[in-house]
Amino acid sequence: MSFIGISQRLLENTDYVEIREALSLEWGEFFNKYLLGYLPLPLDYNIDFCRYIPSIKAVILSGGNDLSMLNQNPLCQMRDIYERKIIEVCMQYNIPLLGICRGAQMIASYFHSHLQKVLCHIGEHNITEISTKRQFWVNSFHNYGIRVLGEELEALSLAEDESIESFRHRRLHLYGIMWHIERKGGMDGDNTFYQWKDSFKGEI
Structure with missing residues (x-):
C-alpha cells in the first residue's frame, strides 16, 4: 500500500484556545473511488515535510483557508509557509x-x-477545456480566481469569465484545479486529475 500526502485545513477552536488540523470526510470517499490502492496521509504542520518523502508517491494541497496575501490571519500565514x-x-x-x-x-x-476577485464562482458554473473545446459543469467555492499564470505554468481550462480553472507546470508534474474534485460533481468532466494521476500510476 502506498500513501499520498494531503495538506489539511487549519481551524481555531472557539470554546478554548486550540489550533486544529482538519480534513473533509469526502476525501476518504474520493480515495475509495478514484485513488484505490493508495491511502491519504494527512500532513501535520509541526512535522518537517521532508520526513514524509520516503512514504509518499504524490501530494495533494487541499482546499480551505485563504492565501495570506488575501487574508492576514495567522493560520493562513502558517499554512502558506508549510505549503x-x-x-x-x-x-x-x-x-x-x-x-x-x-x-x-x-x-x-x-x-x-x-x-483577482471574481464573481459568480460560488455554486456550479460552466468551464471549457482548452485543448478540446469541450464544455462541462463544475462545482465552485472560491472568491478569488486566477487571471494570468506565471510563465512556467500552462492553462488547461477556462471559466466563462476567462479566469483559469485548471493548469499544469510546463516541465514538472505540478497541477492545479480550482474546483473541488472531492465534492459532488467534481469529477464529471475535466482530465487534469487523470494527467496528475498518470504521472505516478502503477507505483504502489
Whole structure:
C-alpha cells in the first residue's frame, strides 16, 4: 500500500484556545473511488515535510483557508509557509503535486501568477477545456480566481469569465484545479486529475 500526502485545513477552536488540523470526510470517499490502492496521509504542520518523502508517491494541497496575501490571519500565514515548502520539495524530488482550490491558488501564486476577485464562482458554473473545446459543469467555492499564470505554468481550462480553472507546470508534474474534485460533481468532466494521476500510476 502506498500513501499520498494531503495538506489539511487549519481551524481555531472557539470554546478554548486550540489550533486544529482538519480534513473533509469526502476525501476518504474520493480515495475509495478514484485513488484505490493508495491511502491519504494527512500532513501535520509541526512535522518537517521532508520526513514524509520516503512514504509518499504524490501530494495533494487541499482546499480551505485563504492565501495570506488575501487574508492576514495567522493560520493562513502558517499554512502558506508549510505549503510553500511542500512545493519546493516536490520540485526538488520530482514528486507529483496537485493543488485543489486554495491549493491551486497556492501553486499559482508561487509561480508569480495574478489572482483577482471574481464573481459568480460560488455554486456550479460552466468551464471549457482548452485543448478540446469541450464544455462541462463544475462545482465552485472560491472568491478569488486566477487571471494570468506565471510563465512556467500552462492553462488547461477556462471559466466563462476567462479566469483559469485548471493548469499544469510546463516541465514538472505540478497541477492545479480550482474546483473541488472531492465534492459532488467534481469529477464529471475535466482530465487534469487523470494527467496528475498518470504521472505516478502503477507505483504502489
